[in-house]
Structures are given as structure tokens and as C-alpha cells.
Amino acid sequence: MSAKRRSSKKKAPIKLIDRNPKRLSHELRALGFFCLAIFIFIANYYPNTMGILGRTCIQVITTFCGVKGAAALPVFLIVPGLTFLFHSIPIRLLVSASTVSFFCYLILIEGLVHQFSTQLAWPLFPTSGGWIGSTGLSILTHLIGPNGTILFIIMSFFISSIVLFGVSLKRLLIEAANILHDIKAFLFADVTSSDEESALIKKTFHALFFTKKPIAAPAPSLSPKSVPKMPPIKVNETELNPVVVETPFEVPDTLDTNAPAILDDTDLGTVMESSVDNDENSEETIEMTAEQLPIELADEESPAERVTIRSKPYQLPPISLLAAPSKVTLNKGLSQKEIQRQSALLESTLTSFNVKAKVLNITRGPSVTRYELTPGDGVKISKITSLSKDIALKLAAPDIRIEAPIPGKSLIGIEVPNIATDTVTMRHIIQKTSFLSNPASLLSVIGLTISGESVLMDLAKMPHILIAGATGSGKSVCINTIILSIIMKSTPDQVRFLMIDPKKVELALYEGIPHLLSPVVTNPNKAAATLKKWALMEMESRYELFSATGVKDLAGYNQFVSEQQENASEEAPCEYAPLPYIVVIIDELADLMMVAAQDVEQTICRLAQMARATGIHLVVATQRPSVNVVTGLIKANIPSRISFFLQSQIDSRTIIDMPGAEKLMGKGDMLYSPVGSFKPKRTQGVFVTETEVKKVVSWWKKQGSPDYESDLVEIEPISNESDSNAKDNDDEPLLEEAKTLIMSTQYASTSYLQRKLRIGYNRAARIMDTLESEGVLAQYANEKKPRPVS
Numbered sequence: 050m051s052a053k054r055r056s057s058k059k060k061a062p063i064k065l066i067d068r069n070p071k072r073l074s075h076e077l078r079a080l081g082f083f084c085l086a087i088f089i090f091i092a093n094y095y096p097n098t099m100g101i102l103g104r105t106c107i108q109v110i111t112t113f114c115g116v117k118g119a120a121a122l123p124v125f126l127i128v129p130g131l132t133f134l135f136h137s138i139p140i141r142l143l144v145s146a147s148t149v150s151f152f153c154y155l156i157l158i159e160g161l162v163h164q165f166s167t168q169l170a171w172p173l174f175p176t177s178g179g180w181i182g183s184t185g186l187s188i189l190t191h192l193i194g195p196n197g198t199i200l201f202i203i204m205s206f207f208i209s210s211i212v213l214f215g216v217s218l219k220r221l222l223i224e225a226a227n228i229l230h231d232i233k234a235f236l237f238a239d240v241t242s243s244d245e246e247s248a249l250i251k252k253t254f255h256a257l258f259f260t261k262k263p264i265a266a267p268a269p270s271l272s273p274k275s276v277p278k279m280p281p282i283k284v285n286e287t288e289l290n291p292v293v294v295e296t297p298f299e300v301p302d303t304l305d306t307n308a309p310a311i312l313d314d315t316d317l318g319t320v321m322e323s324s325v326d327n328d329e330n331s332e333e334t335i336e337m338t339a340e341q342l343p344i345e346l347a348d349e350e351s352p353a354e355r356v357t358i359r360s361k362p363y364q365l366p367p368i369s370l371l372a373a374p375s376k377v378t379l380n381k382g383l384s385q386k387e388i389q390r391q392s393a394l395l396e397s398t399l400t401s402f403n404v405k406a407k408v409l410n411i412t413r414g415p416s417v418t419r420y421e422l423t424p425g426d427g428v429k430i431s432k433i434t435s436l437s438k439d440i441a442l443k444l445a446a447p448d449i450r451i452e453a454p455i456p457g458k459s460l461i462g463i464e465v466p467n468i469a470t471d472t473v474t475m476r477h478i479i480q481k482t483s484f485l486s487n488p489a490s491l492l493s494v495i496g497l498t499i500s501g502e503s504v505l506m507d508l509a510k511m512p513h514i515l516i517a518g519a520t521g522s523g524k525s526v527c528i529n530t531i532i533l534s535i536i537m538k539s540t541p542d543q544v545r546f547l548m549i550d551p552k553k554v555e556l557a558l559y560e561g562i563p564h565l566l567s568p569v570v571t572n573p574n575k576a577a578a579t580l581k582k583w584a585l586m587e588m589e590s591r592y593e594l595f596s597a598t599g600v601k602d603l604a605g606y607n608q609f610v611s612e613q614q615e616n617a618s619e620e621a622p623c624e625y626a627p628l629p630y631i632v633v634i635i636d637e638l639a640d641l642m643m644v645a646a647q648d649v650e651q652t653i654c655r656l657a658q659m660a661r662a663t664g665i666h667l668v669v670a671t672q673r674p675s676v677n678v679v680t681g682l683i684k685a686n687i688p689s690r691i692s693f694f695l696q697s698q699i700d701s702r703t704i705i706d707m708p709g710a711e712k713l714m715g716k717g718d719m720l721y722s723p724v725g726s727f728k729p730k731r732t733q734g735v736f737v738t739e740t741e742v743k744k745v746v747s748w749w750k751k752q753g754s755p756d757y758e759s760d761l762v763e764i765e766p767i768s769n770e771s772d773s774n775a776k777d778n779d780d781e782p783l784l785e786e787a788k789t790l791i792m793s794t795q796y797a798s799t800s801y802l803q804r805k806l807r808i809g810y811n812r813a814a815r816i817m818d819t820l821e822s823e824g825v826l827a828q829y830a831n832e833k834k835p836r837p838v839s
Contacts (some may be wrong), residue, residue: 084131363540388692414499414735415471493534512661518693519555523717551640574766591663603664657686
């Protein structure tokens with residue numbers, strides 16, 4: 050029966066036409082109030098669109114009520130209109146009461162505006178309370194004084210609310226009394242209740258404010274007098290868990306992963322996140338998560354066992370080891386007057402060169418301030434970019450960078466360096482983003498953009514990155530930031546490092562951490578041999594393993610191994626072990642290219658082409674971005690780049706394929722161009738101190754020694770004679786042919802060998818020198834004549 054009644058109610062038609070003449074008159078009056086309110090609103094803010102009547106009307110209203118009264122008048126016209134619609138009050142009573150209360154309320158409001166206005170002289174200006182407000186205020190203050198005026202204002206407020214909204218003062222007081230009664234019952238009621246949810250809330254409240262310990266059990270050292278008299282509580286373990294976790298003093302969700310023993314498996318988030326200011330209690334919250342469990346060091350393993358991954362759990366370092374976040378004053382460094390002055394100066398400078406443009410937005414970043422302007426009709430972008438030197442001169446800036454257009458906007462950005470650069474710390478970005486909760490093992494902190502967005506880089510998606518920068522520009526700090534970010538959230542079972550540091554000082558701080566595959570390689574000859582003989586062999590062996598297990602990449606293989614281990618037993622153990630990511634850090638590519646350019650270039654190109662699926666990723670850095678060091682093959686296979694300050698525009702084009710890096714300010718100011726981006730994004734890099742690195746390295750060293758790969762440690766360096774021997778071996782087939790040719794023709798010269806053997810000058814000259822050393826040719830008698838054949 051109930052179902053039938055419900056269905057009948059749903060099928061009943063809704064009456065949209067009401068033929069009640071009284072109801073219709075109410076709605077017409079309400080519609081009149083609405084139209085009048087809209088008319089006054091538009092006439093107030095857009096007077097040129099309402100004609101002579103609108104301008105005259107708003108001038109009269111502004112004269113009598115002031116600007117503030119004219120702005121508030123539409124609101125007080127809408128309220129009676131709503132009252133006509135929703136209240137069944139006699140028309141005469143409603144119109145008379147609403148009109149009187151409305152004008153009384155308006156006079157009092159105008160009086161308040163005039164009371165707090167600074168212009169008290171007569172005649173009044175439109176920005177004050179107007180004539181109505183001034184007259185009403187002066188009459189009230191003379192009749193009942195200031196205190197009486199305040200009392201009259203309060204009483205008028207309640208009267209107008211009762212008339213216009215139909216609010217009952219009696220009901221209002223009753224509801225307030227009921228709310229106070231409920232609060233009192235909640236705070237001081239017995240915590241034992243039949244309702245489990247309410248009982249849990251009450252127990253949480255009492256645990257927070259009436260006890261110093263969790264409510265599980267009192268400490269034995271407390272005397273009975275010191276314990277509050279409360280009834281005994283019987284709670285099971287499932288009830289206690291949410292009491293401890295859901296207190297207001299717990300760590301926020303974004304920082305729950307700071308605990309070293311927790312590694313979440315949530316989905317991979319976005320790489321770039323908006324930087325939102327945290328609460329002032331963020332530093333206190335971080336300190337709560339810094340408490341770690343005692344570390345149990347494993348026994349020393351034999352060299353033969355160090356090749357495999359050990360199963361001992363590691364504990365991640367807390368972010369309390371990092372330096373406290375600095376106060377990044379984004380969008381707060383410039384005063385309003387300074388912003389207006391710079392904008393006007395920029396517009397006047399462009400106008401003096403017959404370029405019409407208007408500044409629409411100003412964004413202050415950590416190192417530069419970007420002025421976003423829109424060019425006028427018919428103004429070419431090239432005309433603005435050609436004035437960079439003139440704009441820098443007018444703004445008294447060392448140099449400026451023009452981004453035309455800004456990606457995603459129809460605006461041109463002019464980036465002017467700040468007088469003072471804000472330091473961006475790693476801990477600041479970790480607190481603002483979901484860095485620790487992100488499951489990516491190779492996630493790294495990069496810095497902050499001009500608009501304040503935190504930049505995070507997942508090296509597994511890059512999949513390799515090329516870093517270039519002059520001395521002191523921040524290149525080494527960026528490498529330390531990448532390494533420190535990875536070891537802050539990844540254990541040695543997840544990521545291993547192969548570090549190559551020909552300068553012997555940049556990566557020496559990381560010596561001894563368990564993430565290393567071998568000691569830091571400082572010999573350029575051994576570094577070239579390590580890349581050629583071990584890295585390529587490791588990549589090939591992993592591909593063979595993937596082929597045998599039927600997977601495509603490292604993630605699929607580790608998933609396959611985890612499934613096999615779950616199904617394994619003592620009789621049929623799992624034959625496979627998980628593999629970690631391998632990050633190859635090359636601090637200075639130029640030193641390796643000087644030793645064995647051909648081998649290093651071929652090895653890097655092959656690793657960059659094929660090693661992504663095997664989990665091997667390259668971080669290549671150089672301070673000499675010339676075409677001899679960063680060759681075309683290397684650039685083509687490493688699409689992700691970071692460019693710090695460079696000396697020339699040619700070097701900038703070598704790294705990021707466009708100018709701009711020569712105009713950076715140094716000290717971490719970078720152009721970050723990840724794979725797939727159309728234009729590089731200007732970013733202020735994170736600053737990591739040596740003290741922070743030492744603290745994190747010390748944390749890992751306490752958990753065990755590194756498990757070096759024996760094959761990697763025993764690699765012999767490449768000899769310097771290898772290149773020359775290779776060239777000699779290449780010349781052997783031509784050497785016999787050249788000897789036969791010379792003996793048959795009795796004519797020998799370098800140009801003659803070039804023509805006959807179709808080789809270059811260098812190779813022909815080298816063959817001539819070899820034939821001379823073997824006694825086939827005599828020494829030079831005359832450089833203009835062919836050599837005599839002996």
C-alpha cells in the first residue's frame with residue numbers, strides 16, 4: 050500500500066499556473082522591486098550604458114545617499130521583493146512596514162558611513178554618508194547622544210529583521226538556549242553512552258582536554274588523587290585506534306608518510322603541484338614524525354653475497370634532518386606603489402618606441418618578477434623582443450628575459466631580476482607537496498616557478514636528463530638535490546647509484562652509503578670502461594631476463610617476481626629476485642670526452658636509447674656545453690634538459706635549442722625543459738647545504754655498509770693508447786695498398802694518396818709517416834716535390 054501511495058504522489062502533476070489575483074499582485078510587486086534593484090545596480094557601476102535617465106538617477110541617489118549608499122541600495126530593494134514572494138502578510142501592512150523600516154534602516158546605515166568617514170566638512174562629498182546620513186546622524190546625536198544612537202541602531206536592526214524576514218525574537222532566543230544546553234550536555238555528560246559514535250567522540254574530547262595520556266590505561270606512577278574521577282571505560286582495541294589517530298594534534302594527511310617505516314602505494318600524482326601555504330604549526334608537526342625506531346645493523350656479508358639484494362628492511366630518514374623552510378615571500382616583496390611605478394615605467398618605455406602595450410598582471414617569483422602585458426592592435430612580438438636592452442636600461446636591471454608568448458596565455462612576459470633572491474629549501478617543497486606519499490622511487494625536487502608552483506621531476510619518465518651550467522650557477526647543487534631527493538624516499542633495495550666524479554670533490558660526500566654499486570669513480574679512464582663494460586652488459590642481461598620471464602620493463606618484472614614469491618613454497622622456491630633502479634650520475638662529461646670521446650659517446654647514446662625499460666637512467670652534467678662535448682647524438686637521445694647560467698647564446702642553443710640561458714641570474718636560476726614541453730619553464734632551484742647532505746648520508750651509513758658489485762669494482766681502466774692503436778689497426782689494410790701503389794708508380798705524396806685511395810688528408814699523412822718509419826720512403830728533400838722512393 051505504501052508503495053502505491055508513493056507512486057501516486059510522484060505521478061501527480063505540478064501546477065505551474067496560479068490564478069489567485071492576490072498572489073499575482075504580490076509577485077508583480079516583487080518583480081518591480083527586482084527590476085528597480087537591477088536598474089540601480091547597472092546604473093551605479095556602468096552609468097554610460099543606461100542613458101540619461103540612468104545617469105541622472107544615480108547622480109541623485111549618490112548626492113542624497115553617498116557612493117556607499119548607492120551601492121547598498123539594490124540589496125535593500127531585493128529584500129522587500131523576497132518578502133512579497135514568501136510571506137503571506139497583508140499587503141498594506143507589509144508595504145507600510147517594509148517601506149518605513151527600509152528607509153529608517155537606510156538612514157542609519159548612511160549615518161554609520163558618515164560616522165566613520167574622514168570628511169566631516171560641509172558640504173559633504175559623495176564618498177561620505179551623504180545628506181541623508183549626515184542629517185539623520187546629527188539629529189540622533191543631538192537628541193539621544195552617542196550611546197543612545199548605538200542603542201537605536203541595534204533596536205532598528207532587530208525591528209527591520211523581524212518585519213522584513215518574519216523572524217521571531219522569541220524563537221530565536223529559544224533556539225540559542227537549546228544550542229547552549231546541547232553544548233553543556235556534550236562537554237560534561239557521562240562518556241559511557243549507548244550510542245557508539247557519540248561515546249567515541251566524547252572519549253576523544255576527554256582524552257584531549259582532561260587527561261595528559263591516552264585513555265588506554267593510567268600510568269602506574271600516578272596517584273589516585275591525581276587522576277580525574279571518571280567512570281571506568283571498557284573499550285576494545287578497535288575503538289582505541291581511531292581515538293589516537295583522529296585527534297586534531299595528529300600529523301596532516303599530506304605529511305603522514307614522513308614516518309620512515311611507511312611507504313604508501315598510492316597512484317602516481319602530478320609532477321607539478323600548486324604551492325599552498327601550510328599552517329604555522331608545520332614545523333611542530335615535522336618534529337613529531339622525526340622519532341624513529343632503533344636501527345639494527347646487519348652482520349657483515351661476504352663479498353660473494355654482496356651481489357644480491359638483502360631483505361633487511363631499511364628506515365627512511367625523516368625530513369627533520371633537512372634545514373627548516375625559509376620564509377618565501379612570494380607576491381609580498383613589492384609594495385603597491387613600487388608595482389605601479391614599475392608598470393608605468395615599462396608602459397612609458399614601450400610607448401616612447403611607438404609600441405602600444407598594457408601591463409595586465411605582475412607575478413613575483415623567488416628570483417625574478419614577471420610583468421605580463423598585452424600588445425596593442427598591429428604590434429608585432431618581434432618589435433617588443435628587440436627592445437630588451439632598452440627596457441633593461443629604463444628599469445635599471447642587469448638584464449631581462451622576454452618570453453613571448455607565455456605558454457597558455459595570450460600575453461608577453463617580461464622577466465626582471467629581483468633585488469634580493471629568496472632561498473628555496475627542499476623541506477619547504479616537501480611540506481607543500483605530496484612528495485613523500487608519491488610512490489615514484491625516482492621522484493626529485495627541482496624548485497619553484499615564478500608563479501609559486503612546486504616542480505617535481507620523476508626521473509623514470511624523463512627518462513634521462515642533461516644538466517649544463519657555468520661555474521657557480523648551481524649545477525652541482527642541482528645534482529645534490531636530485532640525489533638527496535631520491536635517497537630521502539627510496540631504500541637501497543629500490544634504487545642504486547653509479548657515481549662518476551672526475552673532479553673528485555663533488556660526489557665524495559656520498560661515499561659509503563648503501564645505495565652505491567661501487568665506490569665513487571674518479572678516474573676518467575675507469576669511468577669510460579665502467580660505462581662500456583658494465584653498464585651495457587647490465588642492460589643486456591636485464592633484457593635477457595625480461596625476455597625469459599615474458600615482461601617488457603622493470604616494473605612488470607618486479608610485479609612478476611612479487612607474484613612468484615607469494616605463490617612460492619619451501620618445495621618450490623622462487624628463482625627470481627627483484628631488481629632495483631640504477632641511476633648513473635656523470636658529474637662532468639667533458640673530462641670523459643677528452644679521454645675516450647668515441648667510446649663514451651657511443652655508450653651514452655646506446656644507454657639513452659635502450660636502458661629506460663631496464664630501469665637504468667642517466668643524469669649527465671657538464672659546464673662546457675660545446676658541440677664537441679654535447680654532440681648531436683647525445684642531445685637527440687636525452688630530451689630532458691636543465692640549463693643554468695651559460696656564457697653565450699651559442700651554449701644556450703646547444704642545450705635548450707633556443708637562447709635565454711645566457712640571461713639567467715645564477716645561484717639556482719634555471720630553465721627547466723622536461724620531455725614533451727614546448728618551452729622551458731623558468732624555475733628557482735632548491736638550495737641544499739653540505740650540512741643537510743652530511744646528516745642524511747650519516748643516517749644511511751648507520752644502517753649498513755654498501756653492497757658493492759664485485760664485477761664493477763674489478764673493472765680495469767681503458768688505456769690511453771687504445772685510440773691510437775685502433776687508428777693504426779684501421780690503417781693496416783690501406784697501408785699495404787699504399788705501399789703497392791707507391792712501389793709500382795715510384796711516386797709518393799700525400800695528395801696523391803688522397804686521390805687514389807679516396808681518404809682524408811689526416812689519414813693520408815699518417816700513412817706517409819708510417820711508410821717513412823718503415824724505410825719505404827725517404828725523408829723530405831723539398832716540400833714542393835714528391836718524396837723519393839727508397
